[in-house]
Amino acid sequence: MTGILLINLGSPKAPTVPAVRKFLRQFLSDPLVIDIHPLARWLLLNLFILPFRPRKSAAAYQKIWGDQGSPLIIHTEALAKTVASQLGENYAVEIGMRYGSPSIEEGLKKILSKSVDELRIFPLYPQYASSSTESSLTELFRVIEKIKLVPPLKVIPPFYDHPSFIRAWVEQGKEVINRMNPDHVLFSFHGLPERHLTKLDKTGSWCLQVRDCCEKMEIANQACYRAHCFQTAKLIAKELGLTEKQFTISFQSRLGRTPWIKPYTDILLTEFPKKGIKWLAVFCPSFVADCLETLEEIGIRGRDSFLKRGGEHLELIPSLNENPLWVEAVCQMINEAGKKK
Secondary structure (H helix, E strand, C coil): CEEEEEEEEEECCCCCHHHHHHHHHHHHCCCCCCCCCHHHHHHHHHHHHCCCHHHHHHHHHHHHCECCECHHHHHHHHHHHHHHHHHCCCEEEEEEEEEECCEHHHHHHHHHCCCCCEEEEEECCCCCCHHHHHHHHHHHHHHHHHHCCCCCEEECCCCCCCHHHHHHHHHHHHHHHHHHCCCEEEEEEECCEHHHHHCCCCCCCCCCCCCCCCCCCCHHHCCCHHHHHHHHHHHHHHHHCCCHHHEEEEEECCCCCCCECCCEHHHHHHHHHHHCCCEEEEECCCCCCCCHHHHHHHHHHHHHHHHHCCCCEEEECCCCCCCHHHHHHHHHHHHHHHHCC
């Protein structure tokens, strides 16, 4: 039997201030997320973030929380169930969240209790980032070191340009694009501090220094999150028949005062109406499951900001969630991993 662990970022247990504070403490204590001196990180977290942000974040979670709980957990669980059904009885599929519950350790132990002889680890992050992909794998191997006796494993790599992933997004957005005929299409990805990118630039002279450094994949940017995002957006746009002038790539969810990768989604949403863009369609292709960042940040706050500045209609294209084409894509990538030596 083959064990499949689907890893996602995670969610608070409840949309309450105590639960959100606990989640944020675990999340923002990760040195791969806030990559500064440990003392500075502790001071930032305990003096500036945790006393204030949990209340604001809890209020945001309350706007999207369903009867069954967190949308991110609900959709990831549904994906795992459907993937398991598609793959058949020779596969044991579980989920593990990097932060919160069910944890990576809990998911892994469930799989190992079924006497699997092979593991395939699937981080559900399309584009590579140290704060998501690397952090999740670091936690995975910490757990493995503690458990010790585990079967051979394979990790499914970032799939930002995988044809089946692109196809799923194209089909997800096609109906919306055809129905609303937007003035413009925005591809909004989760943001990162610029230093997260420049630290991975082995040349020391490419990342964010060369004009259009992310426009195409080069040897210098193979592990660059921003370059991965550009490729995802361009591939989706091409399949949708969009010209370069019909779409924009941006980055959301920035935190703090340090420079984050640009352009910023929230700024663009206030500027679009001034340029005559009144009907806007928004993709969020760094998220394979709807969550706070898609449903609240874009679907509620982003829409309000756009409308207040003169926009007339903003439509958020739902994430892939349990879309049958996405389930098919996940199964295909799992099977492809099994064929690689």
